[in-house]
Amino acid sequence: xxxxTQPDIHITVxxxxxxxxxxxxxxxxxxxLFWYVQSxxxxxxxxxxxxxGDTLVQGIKGFEAxxxxxxxxxxxxxxxxxxxxxxEYFCAVGAQESNTGKLIFGQGTTxxxxx
Amino acid sequence: NAGVTQTPKxxxxxxxxxxTLQCAQDxxxxxxxxxxxxxxxxxxxxxxxxxxxxxxxGEVPNGYNVSRLNKREFSLRLESAAPSQxxxxxxxxxxxxxxxxxxxxxxLSIL
Numbered sequence: 001x002x003x004x005t006q007p008d009i010h011i012t013v014x015x016x017x018x019x020x021x022x023x024x025x026x027x028x029x030x031x032x033l034f035w036y037v038q039s040x041x042x043x044x045x046x047x048x049x050x051x052x053g054d055t056l057v058q059g060i061k062g063f064e065a066x067x068x069x070x071x072x073x074x075x076x077x078x079x080x081x082x083x084x085x086x087x088e089y090f091c092a093v094g095a096q097e098s099n100t101g102k103l104i105f106g107q108g109t110t111x112x113x114x115x
Numbered sequence: 116n117a118g119v120t121q122t123p124k125x126x127x128x129x130x131x132x133x134x135t136l137q138c139a140q141d142x143x144x145x146x147x148x149x150x151x152x153x154x155x156x157x158x159x160x161x162x163x164x165x166x167x168x169x170x171x172x173g174e175v176p177n178g179y180n181v182s183r184l185n186k187r188e189f190s191l192r193l194e195s196a197a198p199s200q201x202x203x204x205x206x207x208x209x210x211x212x213x214x215x216x217x218x219x220x221x222x223l224s225i226l
Contacts, residue, residue, distance in 0.1 A: 043205050043217030090157060102173060103214065105157030
């Protein structure tokens with residue numbers, strides 16, 4: 001079955017500390033992968049995406065993610081977290097052969113940043 | 116500002132009532148999407164439109180209909196609202212298979 005798992009429902013980090021949000025997927029087709037961020041009361045914003053090529057992907061707001069096919073993972077990282085990064089983060093996977101936008105979303109990870 | 120605009124932002128309905136959620140984008144994207152977001156379940160695709168004139172069912176289409184009025188507009192209709200449709204609804208636009216820009220959502224409560 002196709003699925004996306006974000007093992008951490010809630011994470012708290014101190015401002016300035018490094019961050020890693022985990023994402024594991026189970027997908028039969030060749031996947032493409034996304035990370036989105038959602039601030040309270042707002043829609044989702046695309047942080048970054050992976051289709052092919054370099055497995056380390058750079059995104060907006062200083063985020064990066066690494067695709068590891070052998071581990072079926074696409075973890076999101078940031079070297080130094082800012083208070084404004086507090087939000088909910090969603091990992092999503094879709095099929096490269098498809099143009100449907102039928103992404104499967106994880107349940108989300110809520111990030112809290114301590115001063 | 117460029118982006119995806121959804122109306123209304125909030126709505127309360129009684130069971131059995133109908134309503135249409137409106138969505139418009141001004142980024143010249145071909146594809147548009149409707150998702151619902153429920154606590155602990157991430158986002159689930161209701162319907163999508165790969166291009167003007169086409170619509171297809173997503174993961175949870177039952178109880179909904181859509182209309183791709185033109186390239187800019189993609190509406191979602193609840194014909195007979197049910198409490199199970201209480202949710203936050205998001206419209207998105209983007210390129211093939213890539214919802215890139217989301218609206219701020221419509222918070223819908225059905226009593």
